[in-house]
Amino acid sequence: MNSFGRIFRVSIWGESHGNSVGIVVDGVPAGIELSEQEMMADLARRKSGAVGTTPRVEADQPNIISGLFKGHTTGAPLTILFSNTNTRSGDYAKLKAQPRPSHADFTSMTKFNGWNDPRGGGHFSGRLTLGLVAAGVIAKKILNKATFQTNIVELGGSHNAEEFEEIVLSAVAAGDSVGGVIECRVDGLPVGMGEPFFDSVESVVAHALFAVPAVKGVEFGAGFECARMRGSEHNDPIINKEGVTLTNNAGGIVGGITNGNQLVVRAAIKPTASIAMEQQTYNFATNKVEPLEIGGRHDACIAMRAGVVVESAVAIALADLYLLGKK
Amino acid sequence: MNSFGRIFRVSIWGESHGNSVGIVVDGVPAGIELSEQEMMADLARRKSGAVGTTPRVEADQPNIISGLFKGHTTGAPLTILFSNTNTRSGDYAKLKAQPRPSHADFTSMTKFNGWNDPRGGGHFSGRLTLGLVAAGVIAKKILNKATFQTNIVELGGSHNAEEFEEIVLSAVAAGDSVGGVIECRVDGLPVGMGEPFFDSVESVVAHALFAVPAVKGVEFGAGFECARMRGSEHNDPIINKEGVTLTNNAGGIVGGITNGNQLVVRAAIKPTASIAMEQQTYNFATNKVEPLEIGGRHDACIAMRAGVVVESAVAIALADLYLLGKK
Amino acid sequence: MNSFGRIFRVSIWGESHGNSVGIVVDGVPAGIELSEQEMMADLARRKSGAVGTTPRVEADQPNIISGLFKGHTTGAPLTILFSNTNTRSGDYAKLKAQPRPSHADFTSMTKFNGWNDPRGGGHFSGRLTLGLVAAGVIAKKILNKATFQTNIVELGGSHNAEEFEEIVLSAVAAGDSVGGVIECRVDGLPVGMGEPFFDSVESVVAHALFAVPAVKGVEFGAGFECARMRGSEHNDPIINKEGVTLTNNAGGIVGGITNGNQLVVRAAIKPTASIAMEQQTYNFATNKVEPLEIGGRHDACIAMRAGVVVESAVAIALADLYLLGKK
């Protein structure tokens, strides 16, 4: 449901156009230095403002309202709250009649018998990922010897970062959107994280990643490419007593357990469902397929902002496995 | 750890060359007709015997030792046990000195300080998936209106099923192995399964799938292909009041919730790590990289047997979400 | 840790003298009518003001900051926040040196290596039970056919309610405090709630009750008195086809499952640890036993305010079992 983790345990809440979004982070060891200021860099990476991102700009100011005393964690749960200020709720009656294609409108209405908050996507809004980013900052502090590098490695079909901006601009011009692939690499993890059978590193990291809106695929190391490889190519021979391998097709995880090599994970991000161009889709009020135009403020390429969210989800999953492994 | 699920809850145990492998299945509604006989068809799909599969043949006879009375589930946990009979433990001292590349040998030894059972892979053996298949049979009974179709859609780089056998034979001849991609399609699921934020259908299904040994990638619907698509191509317009969509790039899941269309998920299966040909890898006894030859009985293409295991993992995850959604 | 429940799941946070205390309530069915106003009656039952209660008076105004739309629950988590306003942090350096007897000062300092927030008891403060009461209001709405009656049945050794006020006043006069027993009776529960083996109704209710600060004993039906009874006295014969029993020594629970009769549970509340009179206890600064006088504002009989907290804990546990039983 809305909580995740066994030891490092997060509980998320909020709606796009409600009072606030936020997260409770339990299981954080006492004595870690922490401030709201330290969260700003990662929050800025998630912010809109770049090419193809939504014109809705929020302060995204985190408020740590529990679990912190004299600048250090206390062992009690940390609650981080982000107020919503810049909200403009449109005509959501229209959404009920004609749910946007590939949006949660239809599924959430059906699941919650019409009681869901539809304003700006409500609880299904990408705005909830603010909490993930805040929790990710704490998670990375717990994994203090690990370093993260996260990049867009594919966008709109191209692997060339220099073309990305142009691809997004071209989609914007067409009133369309594009998808992408984000890769996260983590160095400095110890050997032995991950719990067989069901809490393999891949299982726990993928669980967290697929909670991020728009993620439709997750792969580790060579990933789907392994289906095109023979064992003699794919196997990673060990070359020294630390367990370093010559290649890293495993992406740092063997038997569901970290092997001390770089963890490599990629997440496929679908193109934003909200596009400016007209779409033909069912109208439940008129009982026929009709044109739909979506107003509001949207990202043309959510992958441009999703990097830090992917990284945070990975960090949250790894922090839990790290603390679990210390038991 | 070794249990999974919130309501439909499985706990797995066993070792490849120990007394047995098995599973406890809790949360099964009372009154479902069930017998060991009904498990035989799915267990047979997992069996070796086909081209490129291990010559180790086990009876794989399930014994339901609790939770069944007069041929029906009682509401108490079902325990299903598979005895191990055909075990031949090789020289596992050798494994400790020279762990097999891309095998759990090194990671499990390190994690458990050398106390792990190394015989035949111990607790990391693919043999534990017998329990998954047995639990999958029960899960599919709970999802009684759903139907599953599972196929190898890619093998050794080919998408042509007619070539698969030849590809495997060619790998066997070279003392090598090949990977593949398995696709599972599920029809007949209701709209509304899946729990935001963290228990999206993708999260829970991927969690279960990545517990299956050798799975290195999971994608839903268009999956990684979405990174090459524009929103206008990727969006699935609704065409009638049941929520049927014109296309199904979402793979039946929008906003983490089933939308009533076919659920489509694919899992990448890496090539078997145990290959007959010689490999160069580190020897911790001599402190140098040396040739390694792996004895024992192995599959050249585990994807040939993994279809039913993938299907079972998907069914287990869906059964839990289904029962959770009925609350 | 700081969350409880499998379906109806609460996550609590906050400190006595921090920004606020609060609770996230997940798993609430969509479409339940709810308002902050409806919480006021139960919150008032918990308030100080009566004889022997603390002079610290807070507004205790709940703010529902998520999960509510148009006066109804949405299926998303409800977050309820109570701001702290009337805080006066005393000299907590003194507490570190000379922890108060039978207070969490020593255990929390040791557990969290001195990083805990000591102001007003920090995360261990009874003020956190505000969140329990708010969640209890929601729980009782889920259990809409159940009615609760909660009373002090014993106080300072007396079973006569008319004497209670005098007993408390006498303790106040002596600078002392008194304990009591609270009984909660619930009518209207269906037969069949409770999950064997480990989630018996007694297990889940007691788990929630022992989280309430100051509870040191929990018993159901005849409880400890059963040790003085023979089976022929203790057994409750069934007298009609609804399962009504002639006596109710079981307190409405047999085999860990509700039997449709009145649920009866009692919780023992210890006397408030903070007393005005001087105590002799160890001083870690001087390394000797020394007199201690405790300042601050305290209740002489926390049992006077704990009734609604006990009732709320019972309701939270029952709501979870109720939703679990509907699966």
Place this chain on the structure above:
Amino acid sequence: MNSFGRIFRVSIWGESHGNSVGIVVDGVPAGIELSEQEMMADLARRKSGAVGTTPRVEADQPNIISGLFKGHTTGAPLTILFSNTNTRSGDYAKLKAQPRPSHADFTSMTKFNGWNDPRGGGHFSGRLTLGLVAAGVIAKKILNKATFQTNIVELGGSHNAEEFEEIVLSAVAAGDSVGGVIECRVDGLPVGMGEPFFDSVESVVAHALFAVPAVKGVEFGAGFECARMRGSEHNDPIINKEGVTLTNNAGGIVGGITNGNQLVVRAAIKPTASIAMEQQTYNFATNKVEPLEIGGRHDACIAMRAGVVVESAVAIALADLYLLGKK
């Protein structure tokens, strides 16, 4: 449901007259020396044979069928199985018509719509506690510095152990049964176990204890007696820098956290519901209250055998908190 614990996690299964009863124990650190032989002493404490215990005698031979290699735990789940051999299923059709007073017959039938296994109490049988005792042996090995003393402190209303046998014999002679109170004292626990808010030591221990059939009350330290005490009597002053207290009314737990003093917990055990003398109770076949005589083999005082079960439940709960606290 049928599993308990966050790190040290047990999953129990079985029926009284089925194939077997057993338990899976997950989360056990690797490298602990263990054998079936080491379980015999505790299993013997649970055995029948003494005055007033059932004439059904089972071998109670544990079989550890997973997780053990070369006499040590491997880090994989331990599965312990007890075969049922000496089963005599009576006329359970009769139980359906006329459920035994204060037995799970009526509640289990109703909960599971008549699909429950009724033979010998099925899944509700005290025989399942064999698994608890086996898991308790492992738990106590994890808590290797702790020592346990468990005694009957009250039986049939008497606190004098010398009278206990006579009291039971007198009940047997009358075709009746008696209840009792079991006390468990644990020395050697570290300061700091227990997790606020919801996983206080009292919460977790009571959760496990109330899963034991026949337990109807749990109290810690002075327990219900605290309702008769003033704070000045109840408070335990600290007397040295290790945190030793002059008195121990807290039973070793303050603020839900161990304080390093002796943990003291008592469980009230109701008189056995199955008594030889005739009872008047409802017959659902004839729709009237009628005499009932219960056949089969039963204990006149289950408290005589329950000591080790109570101790095991306490140990299981403490082992989980201990491992959780090491994170």
